[in-house]
Amino acid sequence: MQAQPIQPVVLAGGSGTRLWPLSREHKPKQFLPLAGDQxxxxxxxxxxHGLPCRAPMLICNEQHRFLAAEQLRQLGVEGAQILLEPVGRNTAPAIALAALRAVDQGEDPLLLVLAADxxxxxxQAFxxxxxxxxxxxxxxxxxxxxIVPDRPETGYGYIERGEPLEDGWQVGRFVEKPDAERATQYLTSGRHYWNSGMFMFRASRYLQELEACRPDMLAACRQALQGAAYDMDFVRLDAAAFAACPADSIDYAVMEHTRDAAMVALDAGWNDLGAWGALADVLECDGRGNCLRGDVLVEQVDDTLVHADSRLVAAVGVRDLVIVETKDAVLVAHKDQVQDVKRIVQQLKDAGRTEHIQHREVYRPWGAYDSIGNGPRYQVKKITVKPGAxxxxQMHHHRAEHWVVVSGTARVTNGDRTYLVSENESTYIPVGTVHCLENPGVIPLELIEVQSGAYLGEDDIVRLEDRYGRV
Incomplete structure (x- = not known):
């Protein structure tokens, strides 16, 4: 039969708390180069690439919209649609949004639902x-x-295959995460597969099944999409309508109830990178089983993952550890207990800290800033502005800003004046003054910003105009 066009739907939500301190709420694991350069x-x-696919459709969190758009731009992907969830509601509603969007455009494609992580x-096997x-x-x-299992894994749900079909099997049943003994039985049975969380079906068929199983969920998704606003490549859902949508996975909401569930076996080196131990399984290791990334020195170290993000990390005489360094946090964990990293994240939340939310270096649609240092009544940042950005x-009620350009040229709006500031030159923005920073050049603009004042929080920004829709 002739191959039908496929509509890829990439689910890019989630926070990846077990991969802290690299994965954080504002830049979770799906947007990080954990297993390669991309x-x-x-x-x-x-x-x-190589499949008869249309431009992809991404479902992601509102706060990750610029990350998603920038990474699509880096790939040269054109025509992608980015659906923004104001709150997470699990996979069943997210896929419903994609199916509704496809049908609303007058088509009924085959949806290939993939996870971004x-x-x-x-x-080729995929x-x-x-x-x-x-x-x-x-x-x-x-x-x-x-997924064809290669070990008795207790961290995944399983699928038991049923009667054979021409190109796969009927689904016999879905099985919850087993204990070690039952996982071993599943491995030896030859009938059980890991539940990958990847799917394919026609858009209208999914909507029919969701209508039969969870009409309340489908109605809420319809309302959220009907009230959506369209901003550049972003589809902004009606926040109130989507917040009222029940949260559930596609497995619980649809797949465990439909009579038309089928399964295709996949043996392709699959891994969902749920925790640091999984990452160690896919990275290249040395002769002693060590996975070393960044500026790392080791001596008498075995079966250890060391990730250095910003400085030299040295390890001596240890084994079976995960050591991860970032600019503002260091994690040391035994490989047997990496699943409990999420408990550290919970401690950070309970203490009202911010290290689980964002890195010291924060990305914005115009570039990035790195909080170099701070103290009472002052804060120092390195700001990088992309060419043309x-x-x-904006203006600030509580702080003044001093800007020193170290590379490139800045176009500065400072009250009623607009002027250029070149390398090794500086300017001063008084408290309460309307101002703007722009890079008119073809190379990145880098400057050092010194903030001083009674309050230095990021919420002391009053935006008057913004090309990125943040006013």
Whole structure:
């Protein structure tokens, strides 16, 4: 049969708390280059090359919209749609939004639902499995991809296959995460597969099944999309309507109830990078089982992952550890207990700290800033502005700012004046003055900003104009 166009739907929500301190709320694991030079999301999109795919549809959190858009731009992806969730409601509503959006555009494509944080090492095997799933989905089945297990894993749900089909199997049943004994039984049975969280089905078939199983969820998604606003490539859902939507996974909401669930086996070096131990499984290691990234020195170290982000990290005489250094936090954990990193994140939340929310270096649509130092009544930042980019026209009630340009040229609006500030020159923005910073050049603009005042929080910004829709 002729291959039908596929609409990729990439689910890019989630916070990845077990991969702290690299993964944080404002830049979670799917937007990080954990298993290569590209981010996890970029790798997920790259695996689609060679398949008859349309421009992708991304579902992500509102606060990650510029990260997603910038990473699509880096890939040269055009025509992508980015649906912004004001709150997380799990996978069933997210996929419903994608299906509704596709149908509203007068089409009924096959949706290939992928997670943005998976590793798949054998792309050709993945393509073959997608081809099998296409055949079943075109027949009206709701297809899930079952991962051929290679160990008795207790951290995944399982799928037990049922009767054989031409290009796969009927789903016998979905099984919750097992204990070690049952996981061993599943591995030896040959009938059980890890539940990957990847799916393929026609948009209308998913909506039919969701209507039958969870009409309340479908109605809320319809309302959220009907009240959506369209901003550049972003589809901003009606926040109140989507907040009223019940939260549930596609497995619980649909797949465990439909009579048309099918499974295709996938044996392609799959990993969902749920914790640091999983990352160690996919990274290249030395002869002693050490995975070393960044500026790292080791002596008498075995089976240890060391990630250095901003400085030299040295380890001596240890084994079976995970050591992760960032500019503002260091994690040391035994490999057997990396699942409990999320408890540290909870401690940070309970203490009202911010290290679980964002890195010291924070990315913005115009560039980035790095908080170099701070103290009572002052804060120092390194600001990088991309060529042609412009910060919002803004003012501050409580702080003044001193800018020293170290590279490039800045166009500065300071009250009623607009002027250029070149390398090794500086300017001063008084408290309460309307101001703006722009890079008119072709190289990145770098400057040092010294803030001084009674209050230095990021919420002391009154935006008057902004090309990124943040007013």
């Amino acid at each position: 981010s996890m999301m970029q790798q997920a999109l790259g695996r689609l 998976h590793v798949i090492q054998d792309v 393509h073959r499995a997608v081809g099998q799933a296409q055949v079943l989905a075109a027949q009206g089945r709701l297809v899930t991809f079952g 412009k910060l919002s026209l």
